[in-house]
Amino acid sequence: MDAVFDLDALLSAEEREWQQRARAFAQERLLPVIEEDFEAGHFRREFVKELGDSGFLGMHLQGYGCAGAGAVSYGLVCLELEAADSGWRTFVSVQGSLAMSAIHKYGSEEQKQQWLPGMAAGDLVGCFALTEPQGGSDPAGMTTTARRDGDGWVIDGAKRWIGLASLADVAVVWAKVDDPSFAGGDGGRAVRGFLVPTSTPGFTATPIDGKLSMRASVQCDVALEGVRVGDDAILPGAKGLSGPFGCLNEARYGIVWGAMGAARSCLEAAISRSVDREVFGKPIGANQLIQAKLADMFLEVEKGILLALHLGRLKERGALTPAQISVGKLNSVREALAIAHEARAILGGDGITNAWPVMRHAANLESVRTYEGTDEIHQLILGRELTGLNAF
Ligand code: TGC
Numbered sequence: 440m441d442a443v444f445d446l447d448a449l450l451s452a453e454e455r456e457w458q459q460r461a462r463a464f465a466q467e468r469l470l471p472v473i474e475e476d477f478e479a480g481h482f483r484r485e486f487v488k489e490l491g492d493s494g495f496l497g498m499h500l501q502g503y504g505c506a507g508a509g510a511v512s513y514g515l516v517c518l519e520l521e522a523a524d525s526g527w528r529t530f531v532s533v534q535g536s537l538a539m540s541a542i543h544k545y546g547s548e549e550q551k552q553q554w555l556p557g558m559a560a561g562d563l564v565g566c567f568a569l570t571e572p573q574g575g576s577d578p579a580g581m582t583t584t585a586r587r588d589g590d591g592w593v594i595d596g597a598k599r600w601i602g603l604a605s606l607a608d609v610a611v612v613w614a615k616v617d618d619p620s621f622a623g624g625d626g627g628r629a630v631r632g633f634l635v636p637t638s639t640p641g642f643t644a645t646p647i648d649g650k651l652s653m654r655a656s657v658q659c660d661v662a663l664e665g666v667r668v669g670d671d672a673i674l675p676g677a678k679g680l681s682g683p684f685g686c687l688n689e690a691r692y693g694i695v696w697g698a699m700g701a702a703r704s705c706l707e708a709a710i711s712r713s714v715d716r717e718v719f720g721k722p723i724g725a726n727q728l729i730q731a732k733l734a735d736m737f738l739e740v741e742k743g744i745l746l747a748l749h750l751g752r753l754k755e756r757g758a759l760t761p762a763q764i765s766v767g768k769l770n771s772v773r774e775a776l777a778i779a780h781e782a783r784a785i786l787g788g789d790g791i792t793n794a795w796p797v798m799r800h801a802a803n804l805e806s807v808r809t810y811e812g813t814d815e816i817h818q819l820i821l822g823r824e825l826t827g828l829n830a831f
Contacts, residue, residue, distance in 0.1 A: 444741045449748060450511065457498075457512040461519035464493055469523035474793045476655040477524070483655070484606060486527070487534075491561020495520075495531055497539035499689075503555035505539070510759075511751035514696035518744070522700035525803035526656030528693065533602040534558060536689035538565025541611045541632060544685055545676035550634055554609055566607040566637075566644075568598040568661055569683050575600065576816050577831075578613070578630070579680060583663060585614040585633060592616075592673070594633060594641075594666040600810065604644035604659035610635045611674075612663065613683050621673070632674040632682050641666040652802040688764055691811045695750055695767030698807055699743040701800040702775035705782035706736045708795050712786050723785070732781055739774040746770060762824040769817040776804045 447455060468486060476483055490496055498506040499513040513535075521528035539558050542550055542565075557563035571581050583596025594614050604610060612633045621631060635642060644659040674682065710733060713724030723729050750767045753759040779801035783790040790797050808814055819830050 443737070444745075446741075446744060446748070450515070454509070454512045454515060457508060458515040458519055460493060461495065461516040462522075464489070464495075465519050465523035465527075469520070469527055473524045473655060474796075474799070477526075477799055478654070478793065480650070480654045482526075482603075482606070482657045487530070487564060488561040490527075490531060491559060495535070496561055497535040497543070497555065497559045499535070500539060500543045500555075500559075503543070503551055504559035505543075505555065506559075509751075510692070510754035511748060514693065514747055514751045517693040517697040518700035518703075518747075520700065521697035522704045524655055524799070525697065525701055525807050526653045528697040528700070529602060529653065529656055529807075532690045532693045532697070533567055534565055536693050537567035537686045538607075538609070538611050540686045540689045541567065541674065541677070541682070542634065545632060545674040545682060546634070547671070547675050549671065550674070554634070557608075563608040564603055564606050566601050566604040566610050566659075567683075567686065568601050568604065568610050568612045569687075570598060570600045570810075572597050572599040572660070575810070576813060578683060581613065581615060581630065583612070583614040585616045585631065587616070587618040587621075588667070591667060591669045592633065594635065594663045594668065596663045598661040598663070599659075600647070601644065601659045601661050603657055604637070604661050605646050605657060607637050607644070610637055610642065610661070611686075612666075614663075630680050630682065632677045633668055633672045634674065635663075635666060635668055635672060639666050639668065652806045684761070687811055688759075688761055691764045691768045692750065692754060692759070694807060694811055695764070695771045696744075696747045698771040698775040698804065699740060699747060701804055701807075702736075702740050702743065702771075702778040705775075705779045705797050705800050706733070706740055708797050709733060709736065709782040709785040712789070712795070716787070729785060732785060736778045736781055739778060743771050743774055762820060765812070765817040765820040765824075768812060769814055769821070772804060772808045773814060776801065776808060779804055 494506040495516050498508045501507045517528050542554050585592045585594045612635045616629050616631050641664040643662040646657050646659050713729050716723050782797045823829050
């Protein structure tokens, strides 16, 4: 399948090497256990260190133990990890694109030295506490506050759907500050970021039970009750909502690639079953209706990867805009979900079992569709771009 479009011809030797390393990790470490972990709802903590040893954590960042790889290399790693399971690509995104990016973009030199090398190595885990229980689409409406208290801050509030919070060593907590001299940049909304060690009294993370999606990863409710941190906890470079949005740009970019990995796995399963399942005395793949479905699925995978590559090249030139990222996130996840559903149909009854990865990918992609901006949010970002009118 890879050879039909020869995407490899568009990649450098270094990019292909990153891709191969991630594909090997996915096939040798993740795939043998992922069905078991998904069923058990188990996050395999020991893989965090292995991901660090492989150089995947914060791999697109420069210095502080990070690999300093290009945006396309990072995207290819996301694609290969998500071809195994969205939960593991999500972990790499939360750690590298959200928590580490926040510190790398906005942190003081001391904060970077304190946290980034350990996070890149997989010795420390970070989480990104933005979304709140009433919903994630409107971070401007957050109710978590940071109150000035002497020469420090006291944080109160609640966050929800926070990946890895119960395992994390540090949380990047976004809160509204009450001190005008610390506000800025977003029309008085006064959102600032704080680095909160999760051992701080008043910080509690509780895994959310009952998930039917991304079961091999952990998302939590976080309570912040009188969490006292020093002045050195505030991220000096993030003033206003552009702070967290700058990190969401990074994570959304990884999803553009990652969702195509899940789509590719579903297509591969559908092709494989089309060849070896016989109905009416011949392989189902010998039927025109099945071939038409496979061809359409293949087109969307290849177009999606070409789009991801285009966005990656723009990102490497420093020219990628938030609206372009919305194009990629919306398209990749929407098409990946459609491909997963079509693959499930081609697999017939077997498609609903865990003998094939398709239902797991379809279930995972429902989360991917919802986080980092829902389909509808990205449609509205694009609508605003096209019309100049804000429909939020
Ligand atoms: P708006 O007035 O448009 O902008 C406010 C300020 O932010 C700036 N800005 C951006 N900066 C960088 N990148 C972007 N993509 C940006 N978008 C906006 C903007 O320039 C402005 O800056 P300034 O300095 O001029 O004040 O803000 P708005 O409130 O109208 O935004 C509307 C909207 C809907 C686009 C925005 O709220 C949005 O993107 N909503 C979706 C949020 C989202 O994706 N939430 C899900 C987060 S996922 C998560 O938290 C879980 S992490 C994963 C895990 O833990 O597992």
